[in-house]
Amino acid sequence: MKTHYRVLRVAAYCRVSTKQEEQLNSYENQVEHYTERINSENGWTLEGIYADKGISGTSVKNRDEFNRMIRRCKQGKIDMIITKSIARFARNTVDCLKYVRLLNDLGVDVYFEEQGIHSNQPGAEFYITIYGSIAQSESENISANIKWGKAQAAREGKVVFRYKNFLGYRKGEDGQPEIVPEEAETIRFIYDRFLAGDSLKGIAELLEEKGIKSPTGKAEW
Known part of the structure; x- marks a missing residue:
């Protein structure tokens, strides 16, 4: 009697939030990392790498690759998504929970590497909420600090010229x-x-x- 093993179709999502050169290098590294990571895992097959460059994580509206990945999930083409962290997946807590719940309903597991959390595990939503709130708060603080810094520089007559x-x-x-x-x-x-x-x-x-x-x-x- 033969034992049939299910091969998981795994996709990776990665994102860098700015267009600075060092961040784009990080983007390339993430693509390489996940390609090797998925191909080296027994029982996994690479469905695709979805990567948004120079896009903020505070909203999914303009993240074309993220939205394309969600469409593939709805079409039943993806079994699991692996991403670096909750902050990479989304920095908006509402969006994060919305899509995690949607994917869970579709039977798609999301694995957050940094936190070691699988979204289909019992109690995962509680931890995702906590980490997601922290990520959103960090993003808002960074934005506020940048705005304050620019305003302060302008008051002091220091202007950044492109x-x-x-x-x-x-x-x-x-x-x-x-x-x-x-x-x-x-x-x-x-x-x-x-x-x-x-x-x-x-x-x-x-x-x-x-x-x-x-x-x-x-x-x-």
Whole structure:
């Protein structure tokens, strides 16, 4: 008599919350980690890696890969989801519980590596609620601290310049903004035409006719 073992179709979800280079490196590492992790486990087969880059975890609205993964679960294509932590899965407690319950109803287990919790275990929802609340609180505190820091810097006259896409200025040797003469002429031209009554579209067309590139280096404004 043959014994039949069920092979779990396992998906991984990973996310990094910013577009900074070190965070994107973390994203690549997560994809590599889960590919190796799932392929090396007996009784598991890799269903897919779902990864959102540069997306906040406070809402699932704009997380395309997360939503695609949920659709696959509803189609019966996934048996288990593995993710780094509750904070990676969601930093909104309501969303976290909503989707954990939805997935449990679909028979899909969510395994949170960092906490060592399987969502289909007895009492798991209690721990998920606690950890989810902590993650949400941390996210809100970070956001508040960033806003306070920017406001404080503005009061002190310290402004962060995105020089790469900033027309008219570059970073000087002393670290302070320095006027770029040729770009300053472009800025004067834009203001002159605006004060003369030209529309934004009309000004853009004039700049393109003159062959003046946009702040991002594109021929089209």
